[in-house]
Amino acid sequence: MFKYVYGPVPSRRLGESLGISPIPFKTCDYSCVYCQLGRTTNLTVERKEYFPLEDIIDELKENVKLFSFDTVTIVGEGEPTLHSRIGDLIASIKKLTTKKCAVITNGSLLWNEDVQKGLMKADIVLPSLDAWDEESFKRINRPHGSLNFEKVVEGMITFRKKYKGEIWLEVMLVSGLNDSDENLLKIAGWIEKIKPDRVYVNVPVRPPTESWVKIPDMSRIRKAERILKGVFMGKVTQGEFHSGLEDTLDAIMSIIRRHPMSYNEVIGFSKDRGENVEEVLERLRRNPNVEVVRINNGEFFRYKKR
Ligand code: SF4
Structure with missing residues (x-):
């Protein structure tokens, strides 16, 4: 059973993405209202070697032999820049494959010089910016008490000046929270200062932590694209899920730890593996570590987590 490496999963931006999760489940310095993994249970800014780097690399070595993929993506079950050896992890990935290495981060620690140094060798860094001031930051991202909006956003601006790779910034739109013209114009003001290479507009398509979180209507999304000079992620096509795990239920569990799967995705994945789909669905529904969430x-x- 692989513990740290999963997929490849289809990513709307990164193609077939072999995922690495270097952080324990729900260990993060934010507890975003839209998080698809549920509420943060370990809200922390402590940087340490949460999982031994050598163990992660050993798994990666096996997985790069098993699959073809487009990108190795450090992401997962919490905020990956909390892993104190993320720089060594990226350096090891670059030795193992010529494919691109991407880091999906909430961007909260880009002011930290060790984090900046660690990320220098990544090809793409994908930070998030959903807020425009302290109040909206607290309302949407619910950060650890030691973080403040100014520090986080200034960190992104500083990092941009030092980092030579691509920065693809993501803005998650939540209806009524950050999707008015006024909100979007303020976010756009920060984006102008950060100067990312690309901007993606996202919406909470997978089950959010807070049930009141809603997707803005299409006219708002289009307006956001124009104001933020971004591309709506719904336009970017998706592919198929894969896993190196033989047992289909284990494979699905390893994916949904990081990425909830829709009913249709589970059906497609199970069919591709020649499974009895009804049986897989039944086993999933009976599994105490799985919850079925209905949205949209x-x-x-x-x-x-039990
Ligand atoms: S969405 Fe990302 S940053 Fe926000 S709580 Fe979830 S893991 Fe943390």
């Missing part, structure tokens, strides 16, 4: 007229399977 769809059913999703999400990991639940």
Whole structure:
């Protein structure tokens, strides 16, 4: 059973993405209202070697032999820059494959010089910016008490000046929270200062932590694209899920720990593996570590820690 490496999963931006999760489940310095993994249970800014780097690399060595993929993406079950050896991890990835290495981060620690140094060798860094001031930051991202908006956003501006790779900034739009023209113009003001290479507009398509979180209507999303000079992620196509794990239920569990799967995604994944789909669905529904969440007229399977 692989513990740290999963997929490849289809990523709307990164193609077939072999994921690495260097952080324990729900260990993060934010507790975003829209998080698809549920509420943060370990809200921390402590940087340490949460999992031994050597163990992560050993798993990666096996996985690069098993699959073809487009990108190795450091992401996962919490905020990856909390891993104190993220720089060594990126350096090891670059030795193992010529494919691109991306880091999906909430961007909260880009002011930290060790984090900046650690990320220098990544090809793409994908930070998030959903707020425009302290109040909106607290309302949407619910950060650790030691973080403040100014520090985080200034960190992104500083990092941009030092980092030679690509920065793809993501803005998660939540209806009524950050999708008005006024909100978007303020976020756009920060984006102008950060100067990312690309801007992606995202919406909470997978089950959010707070049930009141809603997707803005299409006219708002289009307006956001124009104001933020971004591309709506819904336009970027998706592919198929894969896993190096033989047992289909284990494979699905390893994916949904990081990425809830829709009913149709589970069906497609199981069919591709020649499984009895009804049996897989039944085993999932009976698994105490799985919760079934219904949103936007769809059913999703999400990991639940017992
Ligand atoms: S969305 Fe990302 S940054 Fe926000 S709580 Fe979840 S893991 Fe942390």
